[in-house]
Amino acid sequence: MIRFNLNGRWIESTDIDPACTILKYLRTEVGQTDVKEGCAAGDCGACTVMLGEMTEQGIEYRTLNACIALMANVHNRYLLTPSGIGRAGDLHPAQQAMVDTHGSQCGFCTPGFIMSMANLYQNACINEKQALTDDEIHAALSGNLCRCTGYRPIVDAAKKMAELPKVDVSKISTRAGVQTFDPDTQTLSPQPLQYKDGHRLFMPYTEAQLKALLKAYPDARLWAGGTDIGLEVTQRFSQFDTIICVNRIPELAASQDTGNQLWLGACVTFSQAENELAESFPSFAQLLHRIGSRQIRNMGTLGGNIANASPIGDTPPVFLALDAMLEIDGINGRREVPANTFYLGYKKTVMQPGEYLRGIRVNKLSAEETLTTFKISKRYDDDISAVMFALYLKVNNGTIDSARLACGGMAATPLIGEKTSAALTGKPFTMETFKQAADCIEQDYQPISDVRATDKYRIQVTKNLLTKAFIELNQKGDAA
Numbered sequence: 226m227i228r229f230n231l232n233g234r235w236i237e238s239t240d241i242d243p244a245c246t247i248l249k250y251l252r253t254e255v256g257q258t259d260v261k262e263g264c265a266a267g268d269c270g271a272c273t274v275m276l277g278e279m280t281e282q283g284i285e286y287r288t289l290n291a292c293i294a295l296m297a298n299v300h301n302r303y304l305l306t307p308s309g310i311g312r313a314g315d316l317h318p319a320q321q322a323m324v325d326t327h328g329s330q331c332g333f334c335t336p337g338f339i340m341s342m343a344n345l346y347q348n349a350c351i352n353e354k355q356a357l358t359d360d361e362i363h364a365a366l367s368g369n370l371c372r373c374t375g376y377r378p379i380v381d382a383a384k385k386m387a388e389l390p391k392v393d394v395s396k397i398s399t400r401a402g403v404q405t406f407d408p409d410t411q412t413l414s415p416q417p418l419q420y421k422d423g424h425r426l427f428m429p430y431t432e433a434q435l436k437a438l439l440k441a442y443p444d445a446r447l448w449a450g451g452t453d454i455g456l457e458v459t460q461r462f463s464q465f466d467t468i469i470c471v472n473r474i475p476e477l478a479a480s481q482d483t484g485n486q487l488w489l490g491a492c493v494t495f496s497q498a499e500n501e502l503a504e505s506f507p508s509f510a511q512l513l514h515r516i517g518s519r520q521i522r523n524m525g526t527l528g529g530n531i532a533n534a535s536p537i538g539d540t541p542p543v544f545l546a547l548d549a550m551l552e553i554d555g556i557n558g559r560r561e562v563p564a565n566t567f568y569l570g571y572k573k574t575v576m577q578p579g580e581y582l583r584g585i586r587v588n589k590l591s592a593e594e595t596l597t598t599f600k601i602s603k604r605y606d607d608d609i610s611a612v613m614f615a616l617y618l619k620v621n622n623g624t625i626d627s628a629r630l631a632c633g634g635m636a637a638t639p640l641i642g643e644k645t646s647a648a649l650t651g652k653p654f655t656m657e658t659f660k661q662a663a664d665c666i667e668q669d670y671q672p673i674s675d676v677r678a679t680d681k682y683r684i685q686v687t688k689n690l691l692t693k694a695f696i697e698l699n700q701k702g703d704a705a
């Protein structure tokens with residue numbers, strides 16, 4: 226049975242297919258055609274909806290791409306769509322501002338823009354804030370594409386909405402009664418939410434439940450944010466016999482600061498990690514701003530990025546450079562493996578059936594240590610890397626004591642550049658050292674040419690990034 230609140234109305238049904246996308250359910254089952262389909266791949270933002278979750282502080286909303294998120298995601302949550310937040314004569318500030326600034330042209334992308342703006346408004350403007358910064362607006366709208374290039378009036382609308390009279394959408398969500406925050410009701414038994422045709426979807430709420438499920442169904446597909454696996458459903462029409470959604474297990478969705486180490490649960494989303502890494506790893510947090518869009522960062526998890534084993538995932542090279550430990554758990558017990566030994570080949574990892582990635586442990590950096598990351602892609606927002614570059618250095622009195630370069634997009638897996646790292650280690654922290662080390666890049670990496678970049682470009686840009694890293698660190702005095 227799935228129970229959720231749609232635009233202020235509670236819906237409870239055993240007929241809802243938990244593996245149906247939210248977009249398909251909304252448009253075809255309940256005629257909610259205010260939510261549009263553009264790409265069905267998480268790229269364009271036309272399908273953006275707001276999903277609210279009851280917390281001790283009230284309902285917390287985030288945007289997501291309804292085209293690649295499953296109905297299982299809405300269970301016990303509050304879903305808002307454009308027609309739910311306002312209607313003619315009673316428009317939400319995001320809608321009113323869009324009208325006032327002539328921000329809508331074709332109207333196809335408009336509902337998605339409205340939801341991204343309304344979510345920003347709800348999180349930033351409701352309580353105290355009057356003005357929104359350009360950065361806040363650009364980040365919120367980074368996953369919404371307008372093919373008419375009407376961005377300027379849309380950004381104007383986002384600025385203007387902050388000045389309009391306050392509307393709190395949580396009042397709309399709770400119109401038909403408030404579901405008070407009760408941790409016990411969040412911990413439902415893991416009854417399968419059956420697929421209509423007999424396939425199974427489970428949503429465990431504890432690790433013990435997850436392990437019991439993995440014992441019964443060791444080949445089940447794990448589903449975290451669904452931003453990779455969701456595409457298998459919408460683009461390749463895959464049907465999985467058994468899906469286990471892992472993202473409601475509190476231990477996996479939490480992070481912990483233990484003083485000199487940071488523990489990041491596998492289901493920590495990119496948006497969560499942006500905040501949690503900001504202090505200890507600012508360059509990593511900066512990189513996270515470049516991953517996908519706000520909607521994708523609200524859904525996608527660190528664990529999914531690692532376990533997916535894509536050669537072009539953005540965070541694995543960083544975890545390799547930081548010499549992170551990956552904690553794996555499952556039916557055969559818990560083990561830790563260094564990130565550097567996790568990948569066995571293209572899309573292959575050391576994880577066995579019945580296992581799951583539990584979390585990531587990284588040592589915080591001391592005053593002598595630095596992390597530098599660069600992402601090279603054709604677009605700034607919402608684009609996959611051609612090259613991902615991460616460099617860890619420990620420099621003592623002008624000598625590089627330790628160095629680890631790791632790159633994505635340069636081999637079949639995220640990979641440490643052993644020779645380049647060795648060429649830096651034990652050497653003086655000078656441009657000369659970095660230039661000599663850059664000559665080792667071709668020995669470490671033999672990238673392919675594809676739609677994102679040629680092999681030659683990838684090699685050249687990685688060499689350039691190595692010297693750029695020196696220039697930036699030298700200027701900042703971080704590694705002197």
Ligand SMILES: Cc1cc2nc3c(=O)[nH]c(=O)nc-3n(C[C@H](O)[C@H](O)[C@H](O)COP(=O)(O)OP(=O)(O)OC[C@H]3O[C@@H](n4cnc5c(N)ncnc54)[C@H](O)[C@@H]3O)c2cc1C
Binds near residue numbers: 453454492582
């Ligand atoms: C529009 C768009 C833009 C994107 N942009 C970027 C980008 O800029 N950079 C980037 O790196 N990626 C990007 N991605 C890819 C994707 O968002 C990331 O790889 C994300 O981290 C996947 O996490 P997820 O939680 O959504 O994984 P899911 O899709 O849920 O799972 C991915 C894989 O990992 C497995 N898995 C998930 N969690 C676990 C676990 N705890 N234990 C074991 N196995 C697990 C699943 O079974 C599946 O095989 C983008 C995707 C889209 C659709």
Ligand code: FES
Binds near residue numbers: 261262263271273292
């Ligand atoms: S339809 Fe394009 S992001 Fe969902």
Ligand code: FES
Binds near residue numbers: 335373374
């Ligand atoms: S106004 Fe819809 S694509 Fe530009």
